Protein backbone atom coordinates (compact mmCIF):
# COMPACT_ATOMS: atom_id res chain seq x y z
CA UNK A 1 0.00 0.00 0.00
CA UNK A 2 1.25 3.48 -0.85
CA UNK A 3 1.14 5.82 2.13
CA UNK A 4 0.36 9.38 1.15
CA UNK A 5 -0.55 12.46 3.11
CA UNK A 6 -4.07 12.18 1.69
CA UNK A 7 -4.71 8.58 2.83
CA UNK A 8 -3.28 9.39 6.28
CA UNK A 9 -5.56 12.42 6.57
CA UNK A 10 -8.60 10.45 5.40
CA UNK A 11 -7.89 7.72 7.95
CA UNK A 12 -7.62 10.42 10.61
CA UNK A 13 -10.98 11.84 9.44
CA UNK A 14 -12.55 8.37 9.50
CA UNK A 15 -11.33 7.68 13.02
CA UNK A 16 -12.63 11.08 14.15
CA UNK A 17 -16.07 10.49 12.57
CA UNK A 18 -15.52 13.12 9.88
CA UNK A 19 -15.52 10.63 7.00
CA UNK A 20 -17.70 7.62 6.24
CA UNK A 21 -15.81 4.31 6.09
CA UNK A 22 -17.60 3.37 2.88
CA UNK A 23 -16.33 6.54 1.21
CA UNK A 24 -12.82 5.73 2.46
CA UNK A 25 -13.14 2.22 1.01
CA UNK A 26 -14.45 3.44 -2.36
CA UNK A 27 -11.67 5.97 -2.62
CA UNK A 28 -8.61 4.13 -1.38
CA UNK A 29 -9.46 0.49 -2.08
CA UNK A 30 -11.58 0.78 -5.24
CA UNK A 31 -9.96 3.95 -6.65
CA UNK A 32 -13.28 5.83 -6.95
CA UNK A 33 -12.32 9.33 -5.96
CA UNK A 34 -15.71 10.93 -6.54
CA UNK A 35 -16.50 14.41 -7.73
CA UNK A 36 -15.12 17.46 -5.94
CA UNK A 37 -17.55 19.73 -4.08
CA UNK A 38 -18.18 23.31 -5.27
CA UNK A 39 -15.62 24.63 -2.73
CA UNK A 40 -13.07 22.01 -3.78
CA UNK A 41 -13.57 23.03 -7.42
CA UNK A 42 -12.84 26.64 -6.50
CA UNK A 43 -9.63 25.56 -4.75
CA UNK A 44 -8.56 23.47 -7.74
CA UNK A 45 -9.24 26.39 -10.09
CA UNK A 46 -7.35 28.79 -7.80
CA UNK A 47 -4.29 26.54 -7.79
CA UNK A 48 -4.44 26.12 -11.55
CA UNK A 49 -4.62 29.87 -12.21
CA UNK A 50 -2.01 30.66 -9.54
CA UNK A 51 0.56 27.99 -10.38
CA UNK A 52 -0.59 26.08 -13.47
CA UNK A 53 -1.03 22.89 -11.39
CA UNK A 54 -3.51 20.46 -12.91
CA UNK A 55 -5.73 18.28 -10.72
CA UNK A 56 -5.81 14.46 -10.78
CA UNK A 57 -6.56 13.28 -14.30
CA UNK A 58 -4.85 16.38 -15.79
CA UNK A 59 -8.18 17.90 -16.84
CA UNK A 60 -7.97 21.69 -17.11
CA UNK A 61 -10.40 23.13 -14.52
CA UNK A 62 -13.15 25.33 -15.93
CA UNK A 63 -14.67 28.33 -14.15
CA UNK A 64 -18.41 28.88 -13.79
CA UNK A 65 -19.88 31.71 -15.88
CA UNK A 66 -23.13 33.64 -15.51
CA UNK A 67 -25.97 33.04 -17.94
CA UNK A 68 -24.39 35.31 -20.57
CA UNK A 69 -21.61 32.71 -20.85
CA UNK A 70 -18.92 35.42 -20.59
CA UNK A 71 -19.02 36.95 -17.14
CA UNK A 72 -17.37 34.90 -14.42
CA UNK A 73 -19.61 34.04 -11.49
CA UNK A 74 -18.78 35.95 -8.30
CA UNK A 75 -16.79 33.14 -6.57
CA UNK A 76 -14.60 32.75 -9.67
CA UNK A 77 -14.09 36.52 -9.89
CA UNK A 78 -12.78 36.31 -6.32
CA UNK A 79 -10.37 33.56 -7.43
CA UNK A 80 -8.85 35.88 -10.03
CA UNK A 81 -8.57 38.72 -7.50
CA UNK A 82 -6.84 36.39 -5.03
CA UNK A 83 -4.43 35.13 -7.69
CA UNK A 84 -3.39 38.77 -8.33
CA UNK A 85 -2.71 39.07 -4.58
CA UNK A 86 -0.73 35.80 -4.62
CA UNK A 87 1.40 36.98 -7.56
CA UNK A 88 2.09 40.39 -6.05
CA UNK A 89 3.07 38.99 -2.64
CA UNK A 90 5.12 36.19 -4.19
CA UNK A 91 7.19 38.82 -6.04
CA UNK A 92 7.43 41.16 -3.03
CA UNK A 93 8.54 38.31 -0.72
CA UNK A 94 11.07 37.11 -3.32
CA UNK A 95 9.62 33.60 -3.49
CA UNK A 96 11.29 31.80 -6.37
CA UNK A 97 9.18 28.76 -7.29
CA UNK A 98 11.32 25.75 -8.23
CA UNK A 99 8.74 22.96 -8.42
CA UNK A 100 4.97 22.78 -8.77
CA UNK A 101 3.11 19.60 -7.77
CA UNK A 102 6.36 17.83 -6.89
CA UNK A 103 5.91 14.11 -6.22
CA UNK A 104 8.22 13.16 -3.38
CA UNK A 105 8.68 9.47 -2.59
CA UNK A 106 10.62 7.44 -0.07
CA UNK A 107 9.89 3.71 0.04
CA UNK A 108 6.11 3.38 0.11
CA UNK A 109 5.64 6.87 1.58
CA UNK A 110 4.80 9.61 -0.89
CA UNK A 111 3.34 13.06 -1.15
CA UNK A 112 2.72 15.77 -3.70
CA UNK A 113 3.67 19.26 -2.58
CA UNK A 114 1.97 22.31 -4.11
CA UNK A 115 5.14 24.40 -4.21
CA UNK A 116 8.81 23.87 -3.47
CA UNK A 117 10.47 27.29 -3.63
CA UNK A 118 13.71 29.01 -2.87
CA UNK A 119 12.90 31.77 -0.35
CA UNK A 120 16.01 33.62 0.68
CA UNK A 121 14.24 35.96 3.10
CA UNK A 122 13.27 33.27 5.61
CA UNK A 123 16.87 32.11 5.87
CA UNK A 124 18.21 35.52 6.93
CA UNK A 125 19.86 35.25 10.29
CA UNK A 126 17.20 37.09 12.29
CA UNK A 127 14.47 34.87 10.81
CA UNK A 128 16.36 31.63 11.41
CA UNK A 129 16.25 32.45 15.09
CA UNK A 130 12.77 34.01 15.10
CA UNK A 131 11.09 31.08 13.37
CA UNK A 132 13.36 28.30 14.59
CA UNK A 133 14.41 27.53 11.02
CA UNK A 134 17.59 25.64 10.16
CA UNK A 135 19.47 26.61 7.02
CA UNK A 136 19.56 24.33 4.00
CA UNK A 137 21.83 24.47 0.94
CA UNK A 138 19.36 25.99 -1.56
CA UNK A 139 17.12 27.96 0.83
CA UNK A 140 14.27 25.62 -0.05
CA UNK A 141 10.86 25.72 1.56
CA UNK A 142 7.60 23.87 1.08
CA UNK A 143 4.49 26.00 0.52
CA UNK A 144 1.03 24.50 0.64
CA UNK A 145 -1.76 26.64 -0.81
CA UNK A 146 -5.21 26.57 0.73
CA UNK A 147 -8.28 28.24 -0.74
CA UNK A 148 -10.99 28.11 1.84
CA UNK A 149 -14.10 29.51 3.43
CA UNK A 150 -12.72 28.55 6.86
CA UNK A 151 -9.74 30.92 7.04
CA UNK A 152 -10.59 32.10 10.55
CA UNK A 153 -12.76 29.21 11.71
CA UNK A 154 -11.91 28.31 15.27
CA UNK A 155 -14.29 25.42 15.95
CA UNK A 156 -14.21 23.37 12.77
CA UNK A 157 -11.46 20.72 13.09
CA UNK A 158 -10.45 21.66 9.54
CA UNK A 159 -10.69 25.45 10.08
CA UNK A 160 -7.63 27.71 9.87
CA UNK A 161 -7.95 29.97 12.91
CA UNK A 162 -4.35 30.84 13.73
CA UNK A 163 -4.39 30.35 17.52
CA UNK A 164 -6.18 26.99 17.40
CA UNK A 165 -4.31 25.55 14.41
CA UNK A 166 -1.60 23.86 16.46
CA UNK A 167 -4.27 21.79 18.25
CA UNK A 168 -5.83 20.53 15.02
CA UNK A 169 -4.18 17.19 14.48
CA UNK A 170 -5.85 16.62 11.11
CA UNK A 171 -4.24 19.77 9.71
CA UNK A 172 -0.85 19.45 11.41
CA UNK A 173 -0.41 15.93 10.00
CA UNK A 174 0.36 17.50 6.62
CA UNK A 175 3.40 19.62 7.59
CA UNK A 176 4.67 16.81 9.80
CA UNK A 177 4.40 14.32 6.94
CA UNK A 178 5.97 16.57 4.30
CA UNK A 179 8.84 17.72 6.51
CA UNK A 180 9.50 14.07 7.47
CA UNK A 181 9.28 12.85 3.87
CA UNK A 182 11.69 15.48 2.50
CA UNK A 183 13.98 14.89 5.46
CA UNK A 184 14.16 11.17 4.59
CA UNK A 185 14.87 12.03 0.94
CA UNK A 186 17.21 15.02 1.29
CA UNK A 187 18.72 14.59 4.75
CA UNK A 188 17.71 18.08 5.95
CA UNK A 189 14.59 19.90 7.06
CA UNK A 190 12.63 22.09 4.68
CA UNK A 191 10.54 24.74 6.47
CA UNK A 192 6.82 24.32 5.81
CA UNK A 193 4.39 27.17 5.19
CA UNK A 194 0.64 27.15 4.77
CA UNK A 195 -0.45 30.03 2.52
CA UNK A 196 -4.16 30.40 3.09
CA UNK A 197 -6.52 32.44 0.92
CA UNK A 198 -10.07 33.38 1.81
CA UNK A 199 -12.52 32.24 -0.88
CA UNK A 200 -14.87 35.13 -0.13
CA UNK A 201 -12.89 38.26 0.70
CA UNK A 202 -10.34 39.33 -1.94
CA UNK A 203 -7.07 40.36 -0.31
CA UNK A 204 -7.65 38.29 2.82
CA UNK A 205 -4.81 35.77 3.15
CA UNK A 206 -2.23 34.64 5.67
CA UNK A 207 1.05 32.77 5.63
CA UNK A 208 1.77 30.46 8.55
CA UNK A 209 5.14 28.85 9.20
CA UNK A 210 4.63 25.58 11.08
CA UNK A 211 7.60 25.13 13.38
CA UNK A 212 8.05 21.50 14.41
CA UNK A 213 11.00 20.37 16.56
CA UNK A 214 13.28 17.72 15.08
CA UNK A 215 12.40 15.32 17.90
CA UNK A 216 8.76 15.33 16.69
CA UNK A 217 9.83 14.84 13.09
CA UNK A 218 11.92 11.84 14.17
CA UNK A 219 8.90 10.41 15.99
CA UNK A 220 6.71 11.06 12.96
CA UNK A 221 9.18 9.23 10.70
CA UNK A 222 8.86 6.18 12.95
CA UNK A 223 5.06 6.60 12.97
CA UNK A 224 5.00 6.82 9.15
CA UNK A 225 6.94 3.58 8.88
CA UNK A 226 4.16 1.86 10.84
CA UNK A 227 1.27 3.77 9.20
CA UNK A 228 0.71 1.10 6.57
CA UNK A 229 0.14 -1.56 9.24
CA UNK A 230 -2.17 0.78 11.16
CA UNK A 231 -4.30 1.60 8.11
CA UNK A 232 -4.39 -2.05 7.03
CA UNK A 233 -5.53 -3.08 10.52
CA UNK A 234 -8.46 -0.61 10.32
CA UNK A 235 -9.40 -1.96 6.89
CA UNK A 236 -9.19 -5.55 8.17
CA UNK A 237 -11.42 -4.66 11.13
CA UNK A 238 -14.04 -3.57 8.60
CA UNK A 239 -14.63 0.05 7.65
CA UNK A 240 -17.89 1.23 9.16
CA UNK A 241 -20.50 3.36 7.46
CA UNK A 242 -20.87 6.70 9.26
CA UNK A 243 -24.12 8.09 7.91
CA UNK A 244 -25.20 11.62 8.70
CA UNK A 245 -28.03 13.43 6.99
CA UNK A 246 -26.05 16.23 5.31
CA UNK A 247 -23.05 13.99 4.64
CA UNK A 248 -25.25 11.42 2.90
CA UNK A 249 -27.15 14.12 1.00
CA UNK A 250 -23.88 15.29 -0.57
CA UNK A 251 -22.40 11.80 -0.98
CA UNK A 252 -21.81 10.61 -4.49
CA UNK A 253 -22.62 7.03 -3.55
CA UNK A 254 -25.97 7.78 -1.88
CA UNK A 255 -28.15 6.48 -4.71
CA UNK A 256 -27.23 2.84 -4.03
CA UNK A 257 -26.12 3.04 -0.40
CA UNK A 258 -28.28 1.01 2.02
CA UNK A 259 -26.82 2.86 5.03
CA UNK A 260 -27.65 6.42 4.00
CA UNK A 261 -29.50 8.63 6.46
CA UNK A 262 -32.48 10.05 4.62
CA UNK A 263 -34.10 12.09 7.37
CA UNK A 264 -32.42 14.81 9.41
CA UNK A 265 -32.09 14.29 13.16
CA UNK A 266 -34.69 16.11 15.20
CA UNK A 267 -32.91 18.40 17.62
CA UNK A 268 -34.16 18.42 21.19
CA UNK A 269 -33.62 21.39 23.48
CA UNK A 270 -34.56 21.51 27.15
CA UNK A 271 -35.88 24.69 28.67
Ligand code: SF4
Pocket residue numbers: 020021022023241242243244247248251252253254257258259260261
Ligand atom coordinates in the same frame (compact mmCIF):
# COMPACT_ATOMS: atom_id res chain seq x y z
S1 SF4 B 1 -24.55 7.64 1.63
FE1 SF4 B 1 -23.86 8.07 3.71
S2 SF4 B 1 -23.52 6.06 4.64
FE2 SF4 B 1 -23.62 5.78 2.42
S3 SF4 B 1 -21.52 5.88 1.69
FE3 SF4 B 1 -22.34 7.94 1.53
S4 SF4 B 1 -21.81 8.94 3.47
FE4 SF4 B 1 -21.57 6.72 3.76
